[in-house]
Amino acid sequence: MAHIDQYHFYERDWESYEQLRESFEWEIPDQFNMAEYVCDRWSRNRGRVAFFAEDEAGDRRTLTFRDVQIEANRIANYLSEAGVTPGDRVGICLGQRPEAAVGHIAVWKLGAVSVPLSTQFGDDALAYRLDDCRAVACIVDGSSVDTLRSIRSDLEALETVLTIGADPVPTETTWDAVERRSPQQFETEETNADDDAIIIYTSGTTGEPKGVRHAHRLLLGHLPMFAENFMETGTADESVFWTPVEWSWIGSLFSVVMPTLYYGQPVVAYDTDRFDAESAFGLIERYGITNLGAPTTALRMMMQVDDPADRYALETIRHVAAGGEAVGESVIRWARETFDGAAIEEVYGQTEANLVVGDCHSLKEPRPGKMGLAAPGHDVAIVDPETAEPIDEPGAVGEIAVRYEGNPVCFREYWNKPDRTDRKVRNGWLLTEDFGTVDEDGFFSFEGRKDDVIITSGYRVSPEEIEEVIASHVAVTDAAVIGVPDEDRGSVPKAFVVTSDDEWRTPELKEKLENRVADRLARYEYPRTIEFLDELPTTSTGKVRRQSLRERDGIADS
Structure with a gap:
């Protein structure tokens, strides 16, 4: 099975980014199954490495594409014998380990639909998702098996449970048992590019989580921006x-894991309960990591490690991509210094349409404070949030939107929520619910979520901008900003700050941070109140959960 030429454009020389965008056209085969492209076609080279795996205890193993194919075939055979059929949903609730990817591949081989689930989910969160999509099977590891067992009797559709790293009960089967008994040959189901492959639930910062239905074509939609890495x-x-992020969301599974396998390259899988910045540098040195994809929060934690470039061999890093929140100049400067001039880019997307904006360093000089340009194949615009009509004025604030029709990265619809789909896709545009701007040269800036933008004295204030200024102070490790009611100004910014040491928690630091924002941004943007916290509330994807901060202050309904 040959590669698809369009997604190897990095092998050509381009005069400009504009030339690349104008030349790119989507190439989507009628029949396309992700399992064949991320696994089967590479398995003939029996020595080609797919995963370098390590856990917190230091146990290490290496899996080739052939190993992955055999394991996926065995799991697919087991699921098929258990009654899983094309179109059925199968939950994958595993940590960052090769079996997580193998589980997805096995489900796709069947023509079934995988549902990635965070190992951080509690009873209600896990039960809601499995029940909402009517999952008939679930693959779960020791960190979540007790949670699943406690809710299983409430899940009428769930008939099959496959466990890893846990002593099974009589109604479960272990991964090891399947590897011993299940046949290693399996013929991958023929699927259309538009057939359902995966349902990814949104973080649910407001309202109940929504199941985002994606087809097999989803992988192809991620490749243009991913391929820019290789330029x-x-x-x-x-x-x-x-990526240090668990593989249960689109920003790790399809921004890093599956595109890497598509190009036949290895992924590092590090199974741990929490991110440790010191360990991250050790992994980079140990495996010669060239491309790091991390949330800005993780990069800020890595900034707290003393002299990493003197203590670790980090020269292999060529590219660092950050997403989920604004990167900021302080993080960019640190990353360039620490990783010896590596390309640092901010990437933008969301569960419904991921990797649509970013930088292409080899063809276009990045601009400070900008997310970057629309990636090849993606038509991105700023539109009026009420009418979904494009706004032509450069620099005008509006809603970031992605052209929906013909774009393989765009979701099909929300699972069982047609009204929400209708609100999400209007006038031919997928509305991201994010405010932003675009300048005359096509560089996009992020202003904030619809429900996060602070309107104070008539000004629109981006919380991310304030957070970056506060977090760049030497005493601060993380910060989050929300709008709180104000009788005179409508609302004003309030900052929640995490410091590197308790001794920094003083009225003097609050005053310094207020002045820092007022001096660097504008007087109307400085936080009128600053509260110190031990840690910020985050979603399972590592994003700051501002809704929880609003609830904490009694200004939002739970």
Whole structure:
């Protein structure tokens, strides 16, 4: 099975980014199954590495694409024998380990639909998702098996449970048992590119989570921006990718894991309960990681490690991509210094349409404070949030929107929520619910979520902008900003701050941070109140959960 030419544009020389965008056209085969492209076609080279795996205890193993194919075939055979059929939903609730990817691949081989689930979910969160999508099977590891067992009697559709790293009860089967008994040959189901492949639930910062239905074509929609990574070297060869984020959301599974496998390169899988910045540097050195994809929060934690470039060999890093929140100049400067001039880019997208905006360093000089340009194949615009009509004025604030029709990265619809789909896709545009701007040269800036933008004295204030200024102070490790009611101004910013040491929690630091924002941004943007916290509330994807901060202050309904 040959590669699809359009997604290897990095092998050509381009005069400009504009030339690349104008030349790019989507190439989507009628029949397309992700399992064949991320696994089967590479398995003939029996020595080709797919995963370098390690856990917190230091146990290490290496899996080839052939190993992955055999394991996926065994799991697919087991699920098929258990009654899973094309179109059925199968939950994947595993930590960052090769079996998580194998589970998805096995489900796709069947023509079934995988449902990634965070190992951080409690009873209600896990039960809601499995029940909402009517999952008939679930693959779960030791960190979540007790949670699943406690809710299983309430899940009428769930008939099959496959466990890893847990002593099974009589109604369950272990992964090891399947590997011993299940046949290693399986013929991958023929699927259309538009057939359902995965349902990813949104973080649910407001309201109940929504199941985002994506087809097999989803993978192809991620490739243009991902392939821009390789334009720095002109080849995908000898690349090693890692993200510290668990593989239960689109920003890790399809921004890093599956595209890396599509190009036949290895992924580092590090199974741990929490992110440790010191360990991250050790992984980079140990596996020669070339491409790091991380939330800005993780990069800020790595900034707290003393002299990493002197203590670790980090020269293999060529590219750092950050998303989920604004990156900021302080993080960019640190990353360039620490990783010896590596390309640092902010990428933008969401569960419904991911990797649609970012930088292409080899063809266009990045601009400070900007997210970047629309990626090849993606038509992105700023539209009026009420009418969904494009706004032509450069710099005008509006809603970031992605052209929906013909774009493989765009979701099909929300699972069982047609009214929400109708509100999400209007006038031919997928509305992101994010405010932003675009300048005369096509560079996009992020202003904030619809429900996060602070309107104070008639000004629109982006919380991310204030957070970046506060977080760049030496005493601060993280910050979050919300709008709180104010009788005179409508609302004013309030900051929640995490410091590197308790001794920094003083009225003097509050005053310094207020002045810092007022001096660097504007007087109307400085936080009128600053509250110190031990840690910020986050979603399972690592994003700051501002809704929880509003609830904490009694200004939002639970």
